[in-house]
Amino acid sequence: MGADNTVDISPITADLIRQRTEQLRAHIAHTPSIPLSSHLIRQVMGGGHVALKLECFQHTGTFKARGALSNAMSITEADKKAGITAASAGNHAIAAAWAARVTGLSAKVVMQDNANPFRIARAEAEGAEVILRGPGAPTFAEAERLSTEEGRTFIHPFEGVNTALGTAGVGYEFISDMPDLDAVVVSVGGGGLISGIAAAVKLHKPGCMVFGVEPTGADSMSRSLVAGQPVTLDKVETIADSLGPPMALPLGHALCAAYVDDMVRVTDDQICAGMVALQHEAKLAVEPAAGAAMAGLLGPLRKSLQGKRVGVVVCGANIDAATYQAQLLRGMDHYSALMKT
Incomplete structure (x- = not known):
């Protein structure tokens, strides 16, 4: 993605990311980064290795x-x-x-x-x-x-220097724990998570690629990066309510333009399949926003990431049992088809 020169991103530096991560350490959990020990997913990914950043175990259940x-x-x-x-x-x-x-x-x-x-x-x-x-x-x-x-x-839900410095801790921890990653895959709503992660990854390990995944019915960041400026959607349609902000905003857009390699889109059916994948292969119960990142890896990003060492950010797990059950049932057939192709 080409840099957006209209917004100053200079306050987000490698040193400040490390400093802010340490400042928050007393209260913020350094969440686990673990290899996904799934023969099926390794097979689907052409022998590639997948690691999960379990931000679903963060305080409050999300990043x-x-x-x-x-x-x-x-x-x-x-x-x-x-x-x-x-x-x-x-x-x-x-x-x-x-x-x-x-x-x-x-x-x-x-x-x-x-x-x-x-x-x-x-x-x-x-x-x-x-x-x-x-x-x-x-x-x-x-x-x-x-x-x-x-x-x-x-306190804005996804925009601002302090927000980006906070979420950057996810990326900084991930590449510190898993220094051999070739790529990191992140779900995208308003852009608060991926903007921080992408900055941390690129400022500390420039060769590691960063990919964003949006729902097809809530793709404001994808559209903004194509337009070269923040875009507001006329409507939002997705089961992933955490990924439903109808707009990108200036700082998040500028950081994504500077540091994100590519964006892809997934359908709600694919998101449900991603939730099934995380349940079946990692034994994790997650919300749709986390399912989106796995759906992106197993769907539109699969070909380009074959054989790579890929990190997937499992961003959250705030979902009630009834909704989770319904979305798993919706995703089962799509998951089966996905893993056979």
């Missing part, structure tokens, strides 16, 4: 804890008394609530009123006051009101 804590710890003493707010369909709200609790701040998080009740309960369990509003603009408008009227610091 989101890193960016949220990175932001919360950067709030000035003067602003801490007012606390924080956030806007989210689920995972970021949980993470922001957790980060506020860890840093001793009050939290009012705004969640979409169609959010999974499981995720709403998780945010409340972290001690936040949860406010429900309509999806999209009404949710962000309420968070903006809380920021303006109550002075709360708004």
